[in-house]
Amino acid sequence: MSYNLLKGKKGIIFGALNEQSIAWKTAEHAAAEGAEFVLTNTPASMRFGTIDALAEKYNTIVIPADATNIEDLENLISKTMEHFGGKIDFVLHSIGMSPNVRKENAYNDINYNLYHQTLDISAISFHKILQACYKMDAINEWGSVVALSYIAAERTFCNYNDMADAKSMLESIARSFGYIYGQEKHVRINTISQSPTKTTAGSGITGFNNLVDYAEMMSPLGNASADDCADYIITLFSDLTRKVTMQNLFHDGGFSNMGMSIKGMEAISKGLSEKK
Template identity: 70%
Template sequence: MAYNLLKGKKGIIFGALNSNSIAWKIAERAHEEGAELVLTNTPLAIRMGDMDELAAKTGSQMIAADATSVTDLENLFSKAMEIFGGQIDFVLHSIGMSPNVRKKLPYDDINYDFFAKTLDISAISFHKMIQVAKKTDAIREWGSIVAVSYIAAQRTLFEYNDMADAKAVLESIARSFGYIYGREKHVRINTISQSPTPTTAGQGVKGFSGLMDFTERMSPLGNATADECADYCITLFSDLTKKVTMQNLYHDGGFSSMGMSARAMTQYNKSLECKECQENPLNRQDAEL
């Protein structure tokens, strides 16, 4: 059901690739709520993904931009303002990639060139995006900037690797820039710490299906889906949250407040009863994860 929460608003969506993307779902919901959109991703992602389909569905224009390139970002915001005939009301940053994760390198033996790339793509691009928007006065007063994060910024999660560091930096940028942009332009900046979600990138993390099962058992409301994340994000783009800023907002079915649930404990006890697990500690460790 649409509520016209974004009627007349204009926004830029970073990171939609295909229908599994959180950014894709957010773009669909923003369109349903009355927003006009510009969709952006790298030239390669646009060629390899299905963004043409999303653009047609939402009546949006696409502008190719590498979010790690200040020049590309300057061009993006300039063209978006031309398309919209003025300033922008909201921006979504839903970008993340780790070469170390893709190469399955363990955290205690990562490649530092890859690490730098992880940080640049997954976190520093957020700073660059906000800095360019502020310098070009691209975002309207009381506008909203949202980035998608994950609880690995606060807690150690098996095999999430250097993406955890990137998410911690991402959330810090939201706080530091949120103060400056809020004080000067009343632009609010927040991050959404989303449940593990089966996006194309998410499924590339080792043990992802096991993680999904664990968080589902731990969360009293269950894992939050990409569609539900889109619903939540729309409220942050809307005028209903004009005084919410510099926050990392958990959207995870209650997982972030849990220590142990009955369902998770039951599964854990079953793993201890498994003869193979008792005989092989490594298997037991895998079962716990």
């Protein structure tokens, strides 16, 4: 059901790769709520994704951009404003990748050049996007910027590796830039700490399917899907959340406040019994 929550609003969506991705779902939901948007991803990602099909479906354009490159971002923002004939109202940062995770380098034996890449791609890119939008005065007053995080920014999860550090930095950037952008331009900046979600990026983490199953057992409401997350993002883009900023908002079915569930205890007890 559509509520026209984003009627007349325009934005940029970073990171739509294929139908599994949260950015893809967000684009679909944003269109259903009356928004227009420009899609963007790196040229490399576009080669093995299907972003062009998404753009065609919603009669929009794709502007390739490496979010770690300032010139690319300035070009993206300039062309987007030209396309819409003015400023935008929302931005989604759905970008994350760790070369160390892909190469299965343990956290206590990471490659530091790759570590820098993880931080640049997954967190510093968020600062670069915000700074470029700020300097180009690209976002309307009461606009909204959302980035996707994960609870590993605050708690230790095995095999999440240097992505945990990146997510911690991402959340800090939202707070620090959120103060400046909010005070001067009334632009809101938030992060969403989402349930483990079966996307192309998430599936690269060792033991990811087990992590999904564990979170499902622990969460009173079960894991939030990519579609569920898209719905939440839409509310943050809408005028219904005009006074929400600088927050890390958990969207995980209650997982973040759980200690132990009955299902989790039963699974652990069963495993311990089988070991005896």
